Amino acid sequence: xxxILAVVNVLGALLALFSVYYLLPIGIAALxxxxxxxxxxxxxxxxxxxxxxxxFLTTLRFRTELKPRDGxxxxxxxxxxxxxxxxxxxxxxxxxxxxTDAFFESMSGLSTTGSTVITGLDSxxxxxxxxxxxxxxLGGMGIIVLAVAILPLLGVGGMQMxxxxxxxxxxxxxxxxxxxxxxxMLWLVYAGLTLVCFLALLLVGMSPFEAVCHAFTVxxxxxxSTHDTSVAWFSSVAVEVVMSLFMLVAAVNFSTHFVALRRxxxxxxxxxxxxxxxxxxxxxxxxxxxxxxxxxxxYPTFTEALxxxxxxxxxxxxxxxxxxxxxxxxxxFASMWLLFLSCVVPSTGSxxxxxxxxxxxxxxxxxxxxxxVLVHPSAVAPLKIAGQVVPNRVVFSVLAFIFVxxxxxxxxxxxxxxxxxxxxxxxxxxxxxxxxxxPGLGQVGPxxxxxxxxxxxxxxxxxxxxxxxxxxxxxxxxxxxxFWRK
Amino acid sequence: xxxxxxxxxxxxRTAAYxxxxxxxxxxxxxxxxxxxxxxxxxxxxxxxxxxxxxxxxILEAAGIADTDIIIALTSSDEVNMVACEIANxxxxxxxxxARIRAPEYSSQEKLFKEGALAVDVWISPEQLVTxxxxxxxxxxxALQIVDFAEGRVRLVGMLARxxxxxxxxxxxxxxxxxxxxxxxxxxxxxxxxxIEPDGETVVQEGDEIFFVAARDHIQxxxxxxxxxxxxxxxxxxxxxxxxxxxLARLLEKQYHVKLIERDMxxxxxxxxRLEGTIVLHGDAQDEELLIEENxxxxxxxxxxxxxxxxxxxxxxLAKRLGARKVLALINRPTxxxxxxxxxxxxxxxxxxxxIGSLLAHVRKGDVVRVHSLRRGSAExxxxxxxxxxxxxxxxxxxxxxxxxxxxxxxxxxxxxxxxIIAHHDTKIEPEDHVIMFLSDRRQIDAVTRLFAPD
Numbered sequence: 001x002x003x004i005l006a007v008v009n010v011l012g013a014l015l016a017l018f019s020v021y022y023l024l025p026i027g028i029a030a031l032x033x034x035x036x037x038x039x040x041x042x043x044x045x046x047x048x049x050x051x052x053x054x055x056f057l058t059t060l061r062f063r064t065e066l067k068p069r070d071g072x073x074x075x076x077x078x079x080x081x082x083x084x085x086x087x088x089x090x091x092x093x094x095x096x097x098x099x100t101d102a103f104f105e106s107m108s109g110l111s112t113t114g115s116t117v118i119t120g121l122d123s124x125x126x127x128x129x130x131x132x133x134x135x136x137x138l139g140g141m142g143i144i145v146l147a148v149a150i151l152p153l154l155g156v157g158g159m160q161m162x163x164x165x166x167x168x169x170x171x172x173x174x175x176x177x178x179x180x181x182x183x184x185m186l187w188l189v190y191a192g193l194t195l196v197c198f199l200a201l202l203l204v205g206m207s208p209f210e211a212v213c214h215a216f217t218v219x220x221x222x223x224x225s226t227h228d229t230s231v232a233w234f235s236s237v238a239v240e241v242v243m244s245l246f247m248l249v250a251a252v253n254f255s256t257h258f259v260a261l262r263r264x265x266x267x268x269x270x271x272x273x274x275x276x277x278x279x280x281x282x283x284x285x286x287x288x289x290x291x292x293x294x295x296x297x298x299y300p301t302f303t304e305a306l307x308x309x310x311x312x313x314x315x316x317x318x319x320x321x322x323x324x325x326x327x328x329x330x331x332x333f334a335s336m337w338l339l340f341l342s343c344v345v346p347s348t349g350s351x352x353x354x355x356x357x358x359x360x361x362x363x364x365x366x367x368x369x370x371x372x373v374l375v376h377p378s379a380v381a382p383l384k385i386a387g388q389v390v391p392n393r394v395v396f397s398v399l400a401f402i403f404v405x406x407x408x409x410x411x412x413x414x415x416x417x418x419x420x421x422x423x424x425x426x427x428x429x430x431x432x433x434x435x436x437x438x439p440g441l442g443q444v445g446p447x448x449x450x451x452x453x454x455x456x457x458x459x460x461x462x463x464x465x466x467x468x469x470x471x472x473x474x475x476x477x478x479x480x481x482x483f484w485r486k
Numbered sequence: 487x488x489x490x491x492x493x494x495x496x497x498x499r500t501a502a503y504x505x506x507x508x509x510x511x512x513x514x515x516x517x518x519x520x521x522x523x524x525x526x527x528x529x530x531x532x533x534x535x536x537x538x539x540x541x542x543x544i545l546e547a548a549g550i551a552d553t554d555i556i557i558a559l560t561s562s563d564e565v566n567m568v569a570c571e572i573a574n575x576x577x578x579x580x581x582x583x584a585r586i587r588a589p590e591y592s593s594q595e596k597l598f599k600e601g602a603l604a605v606d607v608w609i610s611p612e613q614l615v616t617x618x619x620x621x622x623x624x625x626x627x628a629l630q631i632v633d634f635a636e637g638r639v640r641l642v643g644m645l646a647r648x649x650x651x652x653x654x655x656x657x658x659x660x661x662x663x664x665x666x667x668x669x670x671x672x673x674x675x676x677x678x679x680x681i682e683p684d685g686e687t688v689v690q691e692g693d694e695i696f697f698v699a700a701r702d703h704i705q706x707x708x709x710x711x712x713x714x715x716x717x718x719x720x721x722x723x724x725x726x727x728x729x730x731x732x733l734a735r736l737l738e739k740q741y742h743v744k745l746i747e748r749d750m751x752x753x754x755x756x757x758x759r760l761e762g763t764i765v766l767h768g769d770a771q772d773e774e775l776l777i778e779e780n781x782x783x784x785x786x787x788x789x790x791x792x793x794x795x796x797x798x799x800x801x802x803l804a805k806r807l808g809a810r811k812v813l814a815l816i817n818r819p820t821x822x823x824x825x826x827x828x829x830x831x832x833x834x835x836x837x838x839x840x841i842g843s844l845l846a847h848v849r850k851g852d853v854v855r856v857h858s859l860r861r862g863s864a865e866x867x868x869x870x871x872x873x874x875x876x877x878x879x880x881x882x883x884x885x886x887x888x889x890x891x892x893x894x895x896x897x898x899x900x901x902x903x904x905x906i907i908a909h910h911d912t913k914i915e916p917e918d919h920v921i922m923f924l925s926d927r928r929q930i931d932a933v934t935r936l937f938a939p940d
Contacts, residue, residue, distance in 0.1 A: 376764055376766065376778075376779065377778070378766040378767050378768045378775055378778070378779075379764055379765060379766050379767075380747075380750070380753040380754055380756075380757045380765045380766065380767045381757065381764075381765070382754065382757050382758050384758070387761070389758045
């Protein structure tokens with residue numbers, strides 16, 4: 001019990017810290033003279049701060065150094081609490097969502113999924129649109145990573161929490177001796193790249209407000225847009241090219257960016273075993289889809305097909321989910337392939353979702369190794385990626401992860417089927433939500449949005465996004481008996 | 487010359503043995519194991535001191551104050567380096583040689599430059615043996631290949647077999663076969679007896695032939711002596727120790743390499759650091775394993791474990807099971823003689839390979855390279871000729887006029903990095919590198935004296 005109260009204490013600090021983030025939409029509301037939004041965001045910020053302070057102060061005497069397993073509890077509870085707090089302004093303000101929808105929208109933002117239940121985005125107050133995209137940006141690098149960077153109170157336990165939140169199988173790689181420094185550096189690189197993306201978007205003709213929102217969306221590989229028609233609204237090749245480039249940048253491990261930028265060592269990209277595979281997967285898929293689209297005769301010219309295939313492939317493979325075209329109308333091979341890409345393409349330590357390329361590589365190598373050992377029964381064959389040995393422990397945990405990942409997708413699909421959803425919609429909604437990609441096919445395709453779902457379906461998708469973002473185990477471990485046994 | 491050897495391990499003992507049998511050398515050996523020293527002293531004429539080889543007091547007791555060369559050959563790189571540092575700082579010992587096994591040190595060139603570590607020359611026996619075996623695998627058919635003048639010239643020992651163009655012919659016909667090739671037969675051994683070759687000598691099947699040639703002409707020259715062999719593609723290495731691992735790493739880019747290691751941990755560590763080699767956990771003497779890994783289509787089987795008995799046995803087994811060529815690392819010279827050309831094809835003696843690089847530093851005159859041949863009975867060496875003409879017995883003279891002892895043959899010169907195959911009328915100039923074959927090692931003194939200027 002005491003350790004739970006210690007977790008609640010940090011949770012209070014986390015909420016109080018999060019309340020500062022409301023200053024961003026409050027500023028936007030003031031700038032555009034949106035007095036209603038100003039009031040709602042002000043009250044939400046005050047409420048979050050008050051709750052955070054209350055939790056923090058009442059449990060102050062239970063404060064202790066957190067143990068590794070407290071990290072899992074904190075990350076799960078922290079995400080849920082912050083998501084709930086972030087939902088407040090959307091319930092009591094402009095889109096007037098129900099709690100279910102507001103929580104979904106908020107989770108979709110923080111988990112960088114980008115599925116929305118709001119129709120009429122173009123007429124929303126600026127503050128709300130900014131808030132949605134800002135949630136993407138915060139969730140992209142991770143709430144806890146930010147907390148570790150800013151809050152000294154996490155101390156040594158910070159590493160545990162960092163590991164519980166960081167995506168990918170290899171979580172021990174510290175870039176600097178201190179975890180706080182590492183977290184700071186990652187955020188610094190993230191913020192810096194976002195700034196560059198913002199400037200680039202300005203350059204291709206976006207308004208400053210749109211450029212900020214879309215820079216947030218693109219760098220976090222989220223998917224929210226300020227328009228119902230998403231990127232198609234701009235109908236500009238330049239915008240699509242800039243966005244595609246920065247989505248590719250964000251799909252690379254940020255540690256690699258850090259090494260490359262900080263030490264001016266651009267060979268780091270070459271050494272990164274994932275970066276090249278991200279490009280190979282996407283490059284091959286673009287060709288494949290272009291051929292498919294040309295073959296199907298959906299677009300009048302080859303360049304048109306190439307343009308839409310490129311943007312859609314990059315957006316879906318990186319789990320961003322921004323769209324220019326309703327790909328659910330494309331041949332089934334093309335649209336399913338896009339969803340498959342969202343499972344495997346993003347790198348470890350990037351802002352994307354899915355099982356991550358590193359795990360996919362390990363699976364492929366493990367498969368090759370199995371065959372090799374069949375031919376040479378006495379062979380000692382360590383699994384290597386880019387010359388580095390992957391310990392068997394990691395291989396096993398990857399196998400377990402992938403099993404749990406597919407079981408999760410399966411169970412969520414069944415859960416959605418039980419609500420009388422059609423199979424294609426149910427399956428693609430589950431896959432897309434777990435991968436934090438966004439659009440699925442059928443009812444939840446890019447042409448519509450998630451507002452068609454009933455409450456039960458909405459909660460299932462919310463759970464899927466949450467599980468996908470914190471990579472299953474961090475949350476599932478809370479339901480294991482060993483976790484709670486003293 | 488006063489020589490101090492630190493460490494009486496395999497290399498240390500061999501060095502002591504080779505150095506002590508040259509009458510001008512006074513050899514002292516330091517080791518921490520007294521019984522090893524007692525044994526050593528009963529076999530060869532050296533002084534021994536027991537103790538930690540890097541302690542100044544021990545070095546002092548071993549007479550380091552007036553020592554000319556310190557050769558640090560203990561099993562620890564660190565002790566070897568520290569001993570050289572101490573010898574330099576406290577006693578100003580002129581020449582300091584250290585054995586450095588770890589590539590982590592030896593790959594740092596700056597460490598061994600002037601003003602860094604006080605190590606004048608570093609040697610790595612494992613590295614030398616590895617490179618030696620690599621040369622043999624690159625040139626199937628050769629029994630022994632050694633380098634001179636940074637590898638520009640090579641001396642190759644091999645057996646004459648039916649199918650060689652020169653077999654059954656007089657040596658003078660070589661010119662007709664290879665009109666523009668730089669090569670020369672340096673020595674022929676028939677039934678283990680030396681024959682000084684001249685134009686009329688007829689090469690017979692079974693002769694052991696030594697020839698020199700510029701590196702690029704080696705393969706053509708080998709075809710003169712034996713039928714051209716197929717290129718090596720598949721190699722199996724038995725033993726994943728220092729030599730086995732290095733050999734695999736050297737070969738894996740060009741050949742299909744499998745490595746067998748008995749110790750699971752070692753096998754795992756080796757497999758983590760190798761890229762293309764298939765590492766197998768098992769015993770190289772396990773018939774099933776060898777058959778399973780297609781020993782019958784293997785071109786070279788190299789047994790390089792720590793145990794020479796295991797090497798001999800596994801090599802014999804591999805030969806029996808159909809490996810085309812088998813090679814074993816054998817320490818004891820007599821074992822090698824017993825085995826070579828019978829049950830196994832090539833016996834590699836680590837001592838013979840290593841000792842040359844030490845001998846070069848203890849010879850009089852400017853001897854830059856020495857290679858021990860035929861298990862130490864013969865020698866090949868590279869010496870630099872220094873002028874001026876009036877003070878030298880060789881400069882300005884043609885090779886035919888030199889007063890060389892019997893059994894010594896000058897086979898090639900390297901002048902300004904150019905290889906010149908020696909003839910009777912070739913004149914020797916200052917700063918030439920002379921490459922010589924000595925069928926009798928005991929003539930070494932006479933030869934070095936001839937080359938040293940007055």
